[in-house]
Amino acid sequence: MGFMVVDDSEAIVKLVRFLLELASHEVEVRHSPLQALRDAARLEPDVILLDLMMPELDGFELCKKLREDPRLSGTKIIILSGKAYDFDKRRARQLGADGYIVKPIDPSTFLDDLNAILASKMELTYWGIRGTLPVPGQGSLRYGGNTSCLSIEVEGEPLLILDAGSGIKKLSDDLMSRRKGRLTAKILITHPHWDHINALPFFVPLYVQGNEIEIMGARHGDMNTYKTISAQMDDIYFPVTIREFGARVFFRDLREESFDIGNFGINTMLLSHPGNCLGYRIAYKGASVCYITDNELFREESPSYNPEYNERLADFVKDTDILVADTTYLDEEYASKVGWGHSCVNEVVNLADRAGVKSLHLFHHDPNQDDDAIDRKLDQAKSLLASMGSPVECVCPAEGSSYLLGMELHPGSH
Numbered sequence: 001m002g003f004m005v006v007d008d009s010e011a012i013v014k015l016v017r018f019l020l021e022l023a024s025h026e027v028e029v030r031h032s033p034l035q036a037l038r039d040a041a042r043l044e045p046d047v048i049l050l051d052l053m054m055p056e057l058d059g060f061e062l063c064k065k066l067r068e069d070p071r072l073s074g075t076k077i078i079i080l081s082g083k084a085y086d087f088d089k090r091r092a093r094q095l096g097a098d099g100y101i102v103k104p105i106d107p108s109t110f111l112d113d114l115n116a117i118l119a120s121k122m123e124l125t126y127w128g129i130r131g132t133l134p135v136p137g138q139g140s141l142r143y144g145g146n147t148s149c150l151s152i153e154v155e156g157e158p159l160l161i162l163d164a165g166s167g168i169k170k171l172s173d174d175l176m177s178r179r180k181g182r183l184t185a186k187i188l189i190t191h192p193h194w195d196h197i198n199a200l201p202f203f204v205p206l207y208v209q210g211n212e213i214e215i216m217g218a219r220h221g222d223m224n225t226y227k228t229i230s231a232q233m234d235d236i237y238f239p240v241t242i243r244e245f246g247a248r249v250f251f252r253d254l255r256e257e258s259f260d261i262g263n264f265g266i267n268t269m270l271l272s273h274p275g276n277c278l279g280y281r282i283a284y285k286g287a288s289v290c291y292i293t294d295n296e297l298f299r300e301e302s303p304s305y306n307p308e309y310n311e312r313l314a315d316f317v318k319d320t321d322i323l324v325a326d327t328t329y330l331d332e333e334y335a336s337k338v339g340w341g342h343s344c345v346n347e348v349v350n351l352a353d354r355a356g357v358k359s360l361h362l363f364h365h366d367p368n369q370d371d372d373a374i375d376r377k378l379d380q381a382k383s384l385l386a387s388m389g390s391p392v393e394c395v396c397p398a399e400g401s402s403y404l405l406g407m408e409l410h411p412g413s414h
């Protein structure tokens with residue numbers, strides 16, 4: 001790849017050039033921003049790395065001017081700066097920068113950070129994969145025992161959190177240990193059943209001044225999102241009220257709608273479950289994740305079977321990269337659980353195949369299932385897909401696992 005490094009510090013230029021050339025990239029250096037502006041359009045580098053504090057033209061001004069040039073529309077711009085303020089990071093984004101790396105440069109992580117920005121990948125991480133109740137003990141050591149919580153992270157974007165079951169405690173610990181600076185997060189709640197909200201009070205960033213957190217969910221008649229969240233932290237239910245939040249916390253009621261969070265595009269759809277329960281489709285630069293829990297897909301012979309709903313849902317999740325789907329029951333378990341608001345393997349597999357999703361993630365396991373039962377569920381899903389000749393890939397994510405979405409999918413570990 002062709003890089004242009006714009007920095008007036010010789011030491012930084014030397015280090016960056018060394019690291020980039022080590023990875024077989026071509027490097028042009030400009031010490032002056034005006035020179036960089038003159039030459040960038042001619043050289044059309046793949047990536048421009050620029051400092052913020054420079055004479056003649058500061059990095060923001062240079063970034064803005066580079067972005068105005070249509071010849072550089074395919075060029076990524078990454079700010080390299082000693083300023084770690086959120087304000088500067090936001091400003092860089094507003095002016096068209098694709099990423100921000102804080103100096104001093106750590107040679108052991110620089111190329112990874114750079115690659116993460118260039119790939120613009122979404123990282124989906126599972127912090128809790130169970131439904132209904134946390135399940136501690138020997139039977140849940142492999143898949144984990146916490147209830148629903150996922151995060152979606154993209155460098156430079158607000159952190160997205162899906163549901164606040166007991167898994168959110170682990171996410172909280174992770175954020176508190178690795179994050180420096182302020183956190184901007186959006187918590188998207190599917191519905192206020194306990195396994196999706198009851199650990200929210202243990203999400204420590206809510207109590208940290210300077211953080212900005214918005215909690216979103218569906219309205220339930222008179223009960224808006226503010227009331228559903230504050231009620232569980234009130235009076236005899238919990239000793240700490242939402243008045244003790246130190247962060248700036250906002251609440252937003254959602255219905256079936258489309259909106260943006262930073263560069264994420266979000267779509268919502270009401271699901272088949274007691275009360276209002278929202279499914280989410282989250283898209284980022286061509287990749288998408290659909291989070292469809294809790295949701296009951298009735299069998300064709302059931303009086304509640306609704307082909308129109310199934311059709312709408314298939315459209316909603318169509319062609320997505322990852323469909324996270326409520327697959328609470330093995331097929332043989334479902335017969336005694338009809339009308340409980342959750343799905344069995346067969347129906348979920350049909351949905352995934354029909355909608356042409358790339359990867360189906362089985363989610364929201366019944367508390368009576370141990371790891372071996374979840375293995376059986378996965379086997380059941382895989383053999384059904386194989387018998388249908390379906391190209392859908394199926395996995396059963398464990399707590400702590402993460403998946404990168406972008407050009408290609410591959411699981412990692414957190």
Ligand SMILES: [Zn+2]
Nearest residue numbers: 131132195294
């Ligand atoms: Zn649930």
Ligand SMILES: [Zn+2]
Nearest residue numbers: 191193273294
């Ligand atoms: Zn529920």
